[in-house]
Amino acid sequence: xxxxxxxxxxxxxxxxxxxxxxxxxxxxxxxxxxxxxxxxxxxxxxxxxxxxxxxxxxxxxxxxxxxxxxxxxxxxxxxxxxxxxxxxxxxxxxxxxxxxxxxxxxxxxxxxxxxxxxxxxxxxxxxxxxxxxxxxxxxxxxxxxxxxxxxxxxxxxxxxxxxxxxxxxxxxxxxxxxxxxxxxxxxxxxxxxxxxxxxxxxxxxxxxxxxxxxxxxxxxxxxxxxxxxxxxxxxxxxxxxxxxxxxxxxxxxxxxxxxxxxxxxxxxxxxxxxxxxxxxxxxxxxxxxxxxxxxxxxxxxxxxxxxxxxxxxxxxxxxxxxxxxxxxxxxxxxxxxxxxxxxxxxxxxxxxxxxxxxxxx
Numbered sequence: 001x002x003x004x005x006x007x008x009x010x011x012x013x014x015x016x017x018x019x020x021x022x023x024x025x026x027x028x029x030x031x032x033x034x035x036x037x038x039x040x041x042x043x044x045x046x047x048x049x050x051x052x053x054x055x056x057x058x059x060x061x062x063x064x065x066x067x068x069x070x071x072x073x074x075x076x077x078x079x080x081x082x083x084x085x086x087x088x089x090x091x092x093x094x095x096x097x098x099x100x101x102x103x104x105x106x107x108x109x110x111x112x113x114x115x116x117x118x119x120x121x122x123x124x125x126x127x128x129x130x131x132x133x134x135x136x137x138x139x140x141x142x143x144x145x146x147x148x149x150x151x152x153x154x155x156x157x158x159x160x161x162x163x164x165x166x167x168x169x170x171x172x173x174x175x176x177x178x179x180x181x182x183x184x185x186x187x188x189x190x191x192x193x194x195x196x197x198x199x200x201x202x203x204x205x206x207x208x209x210x211x212x213x214x215x216x217x218x219x220x221x222x223x224x225x226x227x228x229x230x231x232x233x234x235x236x237x238x239x240x241x242x243x244x245x246x247x248x249x250x251x252x253x254x255x256x257x258x259x260x261x262x263x264x265x266x267x268x269x270x271x272x273x274x275x276x277x278x279x280x281x282x283x284x285x286x287x288x289x290x291x292x293x294x295x296x297x298x299x300x301x302x303x304x305x306x307x308x309x310x311x312x313x314x315x316x317x318x319x320x321x322x323x324x325x326x327x328x329x330x331x332x333x334x335x336x337x338x339x340x341x342x343x344x345x346x347x348x349x350x351x352x353x354x355x356x357x358x359x360x361x
Contacts (some may be wrong), residue, residue: 003355006348010057017079017333018086025146039139042114047090050106050259054352055089055212056082062216064139064340064345066227080153081219084168085212087147092175092207098133099183100268106259111135117251124349144172156219163218166286171211178202181255182270190279191271197240204246205239226352230337238331241314241356246316249360251308257361263304269295277316321357323345326355 001009029040037043050262059082068078068153076184104110109117116132123131127214149165182198185191217224249258250265251274265272278290291309311317332353340346 001347001351003348003351006351007052007054007057010060011053012088013075014053014056014079015048017076018083021080021083021150022048027191036142039135039142043090043139044148045108045144046105046111046114047086049108051089052160055085056085057348058209058212059140059216059219059347060083061345062213062231062341063220064216065213065231065340065349066217066220066222066224068216068222069221069317077155077214078219079150080166081156082212082216084147084150084154085171085215086151087143088171088207090169091140091144091147092172092179094143095137096179098136098331099179100264102260102264104260108259110136111139115139135206142359154219155217157221160219160221161253166213166214167215167218169216171207171215173209175203178204178206180303185271186269189269189271191276193273193276196271196273196276200240200243201236204243205236208237209239211335224339227339228336230339234302234331234334234338234353237334238349238353238356241324241327241331241353244273244320245359247321248324251304252317253360261318263299265305266293266304266307267295267297267299273320274316277319278310278314281316282310282314286314324357328353 022040026037026044027038029037034357063078063082064164068074070078079134093105094111097105098112102110103113106250112132112135114132115135116128119126119128119131147168151161156163156164178201180197181195182203184225185195198356210232213235214228216281217228229263247265247270250270250272251263255262255264275290275294279287289306289310293303296303332350335346335350335353338346338349
């Protein structure tokens with residue numbers, strides 16, 4: 001199987017459990033308060049709208065990698081526990097969308113945009129942007145609390161649950177500095193390659209790969225420091241490949257496949273490898289084109305094409321693609337150091353390593 005097939009198979013197992021979880025939560029929240037019920041429904045729509053489910057899949061395959069058994073009972077237990085990672089993902093995305101001022105995610109309204117429209121309909125005199133952002137922050141916090149609850153109530157021993165909850169918190173507080181660095185670099189308007197790669201480690205490599213894989217290993221009751229260390233090495237490489245490719249798709253991707261607007265990184269003046277390589281290697285005219293388009297709120301399709309042209313002509317695209325492939329290759333080679341008897345889990349990680357540098361969504 002290739003990486004997409006692995007992820008699709010995992011999704012088929014996960015989605016019914018995730019839907020069942022939301023159905024149960026909606027029944028409970030309806031008894032609490034109409035606003036809580038509405039927030040739960042909004043989180044459900046946001047979470048179920050799409051996505052590859054790569055982070056909870058990493059929890060599942062980390063469990064197998066750590067020696068966890070995937071018989072009928074244990075498989076359901078680890079699938080249910082892995083939902084915690086998907087709710088953490090929703091929590092972080094909801095807040096990230098506010099920061100980036102994005103209007104679409106997976107083809108549906110972002111949480112703050114949804115609540116902005118609620119304000120337009122029911123509270124026309126209020127500050128609609130502020131209302132949308134405020135309600136989305138609260139909804140994101142609710143998603144985070146649900147993630148903790150999922151692990152707290154999972155069918156594992158109490159000592160394993162405690163370790164898993166610590167790991168989930170570690171995922172959040174390790175991701176936050178990466179997000180902060182992203183905001184600071186955007187405000188500063190300049191950055192270096194080392195800063196960008198550091199941001200990718202904190203914002204993507206840890207919370208997409210290392211954190212969830214470690215969580216799965218912990219749930220398998222595996223305390224091997226060597227295994228955790230080797231997984232970290234793999235994760236840092238594959239995570240950087242994944243994010244570099246993500247930044248490329250943000251400029252050159254297909255909006256229908258991505259489920260979000262192409263060029264939003266340009267509109268938000270994001271400091272990416274594409275941008276800094278143009279500013280390092282481009283001539284003055286090329287640099288001025290990029291500087292003039294970064295942060296432009298009404299970016300046209302013609303201006304997007306101009307941005308793309310400069311990125312290609314200066315070699316910034318090729319440099320980024322080559323570096324993503326290098327990190328992908330590095331992560332694949334690092335699998336040799338991971339000691340596990342589970343072929344499926346190692347094969348999955350290998351296919352993910354190959355997929356990261358060439359994916360188109």
